[in-house]
Amino acid sequence: MSVPTDHNIEAASVEAFLKAYREGVGKLLSSTSISELELSQRVASQFDNTASGIPLFAGFDASLDGAGLARIGFGLEKILYTHVSDIFHNFVAALSGDETPEEALSRLVRHTLKGDVAYFENLSRERSIPADRLAFFGNFLVRPIRQRARHVLESAYDLDQWHYSYCPVCGLWPQMARLEEEFGQRHLWCIGCTGQWSFPRMRCPFCLEDNQEKLGYLTVEGWEGYRIQTCDNCHHYLKTRDERQPEPKSVSDFDIEYLGTTVLDAAATREGYCNDFIGLTAFNAKDPPLSRTYRQKL
Amino acid sequence: MNHSRRQFLKRSTTGIASGIGLFGLTPRVEAVPSLELKTSKAKESTTICPYCGVGCGQIVSVKSGKVINVEGDPDHPINEGGTCSKGSALFQIANNERRLGKVRYRAPGSSQWEDKDWDWAVKQIAARVKKTRDETFIKQEKGKVVNRTDGIACLGGAALDNEECYLLSKLARAMGLTYLEHQARI
Numbered sequence: 347m348s349v350p351t352d353h354n355i356e357a358a359s360v361e362a363f364l365k366a367y368r369e370g371v372g373k374l375l376s377s378t379s380i381s382e383l384e385l386s387q388r389v390a391s392q393f394d395n396t397a398s399g400i401p402l403f404a405g406f407d408a409s410l411d412g413a414g415l416a417r418i419g420f421g422l423e424k425i426l427y428t429h430v431s432d433i434f435h436n437f438v439a440a441l442s443g444d445e446t447p448e449e450a451l452s453r454l455v456r457h458t459l460k461g462d463v464a465y466f467e468n469l470s471r472e473r474s475i476p477a478d479r480l481a482f483f484g485n486f487l488v489r490p491i492r493q494r495a496r497h498v499l500e501s502a503y504d505l506d507q508w509h510y511s512y513c514p515v516c517g518l519w520p521q522m523a524r525l526e527e528e529f530g531q532r533h534l535w536c537i538g539c540t541g542q543w544s545f546p547r548m549r550c551p552f553c554l555e556d557n558q559e560k561l562g563y564l565t566v567e568g569w570e571g572y573r574i575q576t577c578d579n580c581h582h583y584l585k586t587r588d589e590r591q592p593e594p595k596s597v598s599d600f601d602i603e604y605l606g607t608t609v610l611d612a613a614a615t616r617e618g619y620c621n622d623f624i625g626l627t628a629f630n631a632k633d634p635p636l637s638r639t640y641r642q643k644l
Numbered sequence: 645m646n647h648s649r650r651q652f653l654k655r656s657t658t659g660i661a662s663g664i665g666l667f668g669l670t671p672r673v674e675a676v677p678s679l680e681l682k683t684s685k686a687k688e689s690t691t692i693c694p695y696c697g698v699g700c701g702q703i704v705s706v707k708s709g710k711v712i713n714v715e716g717d718p719d720h721p722i723n724e725g726g727t728c729s730k731g732s733a734l735f736q737i738a739n740n741e742r743r744l745g746k747v748r749y750r751a752p753g754s755s756q757w758e759d760k761d762w763d764w765a766v767k768q769i770a771a772r773v774k775k776t777r778d779e780t781f782i783k784q785e786k787g788k789v790v791n792r793t794d795g796i797a798c799l800g801g802a803a804l805d806n807e808e809c810y811l812l813s814k815l816a817r818a819m820g821l822t823y824l825e826h827q828a829r830i
Binding site: 558 | 683684690716717724
């Protein structure tokens, strides 16, 4: 099964994609995968770990409904193929290889939730599919699970007590941030579960650089409500919505803010900054003590 | 080229992922669309408000060597981003057309201001401090060596940092001043 390797993605309507994704995958996945009870039990059992910097899904072996997942997997493939890129044509078949789609997708979901980078790298070699594409598909597939888990976690745990730069639910690096309207406090925003938690302004969330000479921000003419935080140590950037600016009105919707500001990604990329962390979890389950060095808020 | 967010959202000219790393697809610089974007870079530095002794944290943004914004530091434990009316006007310390840019001098009895240079001003200050000190210096009092002057007072300000305050008080005491006070003690 050949998978196109080119990233030449046709122009697409972002709104149509979001509508199709939310209506299709979101509803199906929330009703056919991990139960509310299992998520609540996970939150209860992980509560102490969460307080000490271990994300909710680290090491989580979810019990999954393979048949339901296969239905959702094929649905997601169609949505991505239709609205994002033809690189997702027959993606599930290419991903499955000799396995059944049920087995392959269940494995993908489990390892995506755990943030198992080695799995993506091995599968990429076995199936000749770029690892970033596997992570892209996996992250979209598990998104509704993560979002439900975040709601459950928020009801039991004050996310302002989270002192790390990676997401307390997913373990992913933040993909956006917002400066709150009243005092400009920074809240990092996760792409996986769309959860938010506060983090110091004068510290790079990716490498924890706090030398103010190396931190800065870009502004783009015509986009005054946004800034692009940059770090000259690790050369990563973070799109940031400044809610103190009157326009545009804040919509508090991660997908709209994220997908509606691709101009800023273009500007940051042109200035030599990158943002390639999404497929890689910040939290390394094999070396938790090292990950805990990311703690910085107090 | 003016792009509003909603226009962009409705008809994205770059596509959803478009090779710039969205949602984790590996970024490709050559795939970045050729939009006319005017970008500028600013730096932020944390500092302390100079107005009083509370010591509120501030963040100063600088672009091309010019201060473009001053705001309360939300991560500072004292003010958590809040500022008083003076602190919120701090921007005017750096950007104010009414701020004096050179030395102005009005001679005793004169009604006219004159422009002077700094070399002249520093020499005048030194000469007058010495003259006053010499005229008012007390070596002994009640049979004891005191080596002081009551003719000069020293007033520090919150705009001085710790090291500057140390140097100022050291200089004052070396000259024999006993009246040392600080504005921030309010």
